[in-house]
Amino acid sequence: MPIYRITTPAEFSFELACSFLERSPREVLHRVDGGKVFKALYYRTEKILFTIRQDHSDLIVEFLNQHPAESTVNYVTDYVKEWFDLRTDLKPFYNMVEQDSLLGPLTKKYFGYRIVGQPDLFESLVWAVLGQQINLTFAYTLKQRFVEMYGDRIEHEGQPYFLFPSYQRVSQLTPESLLALQFSKQKASYTIGIAQAFASGEITKISLQHLSLSEGKEKLMKIKGIGNWTANYALMKTFRYPEAFPLEDVGIHNAIKNLKGMKSKPTLEQVKRIFKKYKGWEAYATLYLWKSL
Numbered sequence: 678m679p680i681y682r683i684t685t686p687a688e689f690s691f692e693l694a695c696s697f698l699e700r701s702p703r704e705v706l707h708r709v710d711g712g713k714v715f716k717a718l719y720y721r722t723e724k725i726l727f728t729i730r731q732d733h734s735d736l737i738v739e740f741l742n743q744h745p746a747e748s749t750v751n752y753v754t755d756y757v758k759e760w761f762d763l764r765t766d767l768k769p770f771y772n773m774v775e776q777d778s779l780l781g782p783l784t785k786k787y788f789g790y791r792i793v794g795q796p797d798l799f800e801s802l803v804w805a806v807l808g809q810q811i812n813l814t815f816a817y818t819l820k821q822r823f824v825e826m827y828g829d830r831i832e833h834e835g836q837p838y839f840l841f842p843s844y845q846r847v848s849q850l851t852p853e854s855l856l857a858l859q860f861s862k863q864k865a866s867y868t869i870g871i872a873q874a875f876a877s878g879e880i881t882k883i884s885l886q887h888l889s890l891s892e893g894k895e896k897l898m899k900i901k902g903i904g905n906w907t908a909n910y911a912l913m914k915t916f917r918y919p920e921a922f923p924l925e926d927v928g929i930h931n932a933i934k935n936l937k938g939m940k941s942k943p944t945l946e947q948v949k950r951i952f953k954k955y956k957g958w959e960a961y962a963t964l965y966l967w968k969s970l
Contacts, residue, residue, distance in 0.1 A: 678739055678740050678741065678744065679739075679740075679744070680737050680738065680739045681737070681738045681739075681750055681753075681754060682732075682735045682736070682737060682738075683735060683736040683737075683738065683754055683757055683758065683763070684734065684735055685734055685735065685736055685761075685763055686763060686766070686767070687734070687789075688767040688768065688771065688788065688789050688791075689761070689763060689789045689791060690787075690788065690789030690790055690791075691731040691736065693787060693789060693790040693791075694761055694790075694791065694793055695709050695712075695714065697790075697793045698714060698793060701813070701814070701817040703814075703817040703818055703820070703821045704817065704821075705820070705821050705824045705825060705839045706800075706824065706839060706840075706841060708836075708838070712730055712731070713728045713729065713730045714728065714729040714730075715727075715728050715741075715836075715838060716728075716729070716838075717830075717831050717838040717839065717840050718752075718753065718756060718840065719829075719840060719843075720748075720749055720752045720753070723743070723749070724742075724829060724831050724840065725740065725742065725743065725745070725749060725753060726740070726741045726742040726831045726833055726838055727739060727740045727741060727753055728741060729757060736757065736761075738750075738753060738754060738757060740753075741833055742831060742833060756796055759794060759796045760793065760794055760796055761791055761793060761794075762791040762792045762793070762794055762917060763791075765791070765917065765919075767789075767791070767961070769958075770784075770958045770961050771784055773955070773958060774955070774958075774962075777954070779933070779936055779937070779951070779966075780955070780962060780965055780966075783965040783966075783968065783969055784965060787965065787968050790964065790965070790968060791964075792913070792914065792917070792960060792961065792964050794914045794915060794917065795911075795914045795915055796915060797841060797915070798880070798882040798885070798911065798915045799841070799843075799844045799871070799872070799875050800841045801910070801911040801914050801915045802871050802897075802903065802907065802911050803823075803841075803847075803868055803871060803872075804816075804820065805903075805906075805907040805910045805911055806864055806867045806868055806871065806902055806903075806907060807819050807820055807823075807864060807868075809864070809906075809907070818859075819858065819859065819860060819864070822858040822859070823842065823855070823858060823860075823868075824839050824840075824841060824842065825839065826858065827842035827846055827847060827850070828840050828841055828842045844871075844872040844875035844876055845872075845876055846872075847868065847869060847872035848869065848872035848873045848875070848876040850869055850872075851869075852865040852866055852869060853865075855868060855869070863902070866901070866902070867901060867902025867903075868902075870900065870901050870902060871900055871902065871903070874900050879900070880896070880897070880900065882915070884896075885897070885916065886916060890912060890918045890920055890921055893908070893912050893916065893918070894908040894909065894912065897911065897912075905923075905924070905925065906923045906924075906925050906926065909921045909922060909923045909924070910923050913960045913963070917960070918960065919957055919958050919959065919960050919961065920956070920957055920958075920959050920960070921959065921960050922952065922959035922960055922962065922963040923963070924945060924948060924949065924952075925945070926963070927942075928966070928967050928970055929948060929963055929966050929967070930942040930943055930948065931970060932966035932967065932969045932970050933947075933948065933951060933966065935969065935970070936966075936969060
């Protein structure tokens with residue numbers, strides 16, 4: 678099979694990206710093994726399976742289940758650039774926080790760490806809903822059950838590779854079918870409602886991608902189950918709004934408390950004040966605070 682090269686910025690660590698991708702043994706939408714990331718995707722009517730590995734300053738993409746057409750190669754290489762946020766120039770952010778007591782040491786320790794995103798907006802919103810008010814371990818358990826039950830798969834050398842369920846399929850489900858997977862009533866209702874909003878055209882990635890952050894949030898928050906945290910998370914992970922950050926996120930509060938040696942978690946007002954100096958880079962400030970945990 679032919680291989681395809683993607684040149685990466687100097688401020689990119691494939692090792693740290695892989696460490697993020699490996700954070701749960703229950704992850705079913707990709708696999709990290711032997712220095713390679715294995716990923717399945719839809720492209721038009723095709724199911725594509727490919728690997729990503731590093732070779733010096735390049736990423737190498739190799740297709741496992743087909744000899745791809747040029748349009749397929751372009752789609753997958755664009756996806757990889759978006760997934761690993763390779764188009765963002767991190768130099769201004771690193772310069773901004775170089776002398777910062779909170780983030781300066783973290784950007785040196787985790788140099789090249791980037792936001793591993795979720796280019797699929799439907800997946801991003803559903804994952805955010807699944808993570809609401811439960812611990813990460815159980816959120817991954819719910820996702821695994823959901824994907825294995827309703828997502829497509831590709832078999833390669835005896836290994837299954839799963840694709841996230843389509844909104845078309847999820848929009849036809851009943852809440853009872855998700856309750857059987859241990860979804861709460863709210864999560865079941867919200868997940869199906871989000872799928873129905875995509876199926877009806879009320880939400881599309883294209884319709885959101887040129888909006889301002891506030892306009893994007895306003896549009897998303899019209900959908901039941903998408904509050905401020907969920908909207909900010911999706912806009913950060915799918916659209917790369919640098920100023921999007923989930924202000925109410927408990928992880929941000931815990932990280933600040935730990936790094937500053939505070940006796941109790943900061944208030945929302947304190948977090949807002951701290952983040953003022955990271956204006957325009959709030960999403961990356963959030964990323965490095967999360968990493969400190």
